[in-house]
Amino acid sequence: MSEELKSCPFCGSREISTPHPSDFNTWVHCLICMAEGPVKDTAHAAIAAWNTRAGEKA
DSSP states (O other): OOOOOOOOTTTOOSOBOOOEEOSSOEEOBBTTTOOBOOOBSSHHHHHHHHHOOTTSOO
């Protein structure tokens, strides 16, 4: 996966997990404060959602 994850929007940590796949979806989470990004169908979509910040266009 070549897409770089932004730091956590809540605690600022750079210790961010790569997408966690489950049977039907995937998500990204912070290893420090345990914040989770939205659940998406693909790793690409999960990373894009995590990297989107308030005030930015998706």
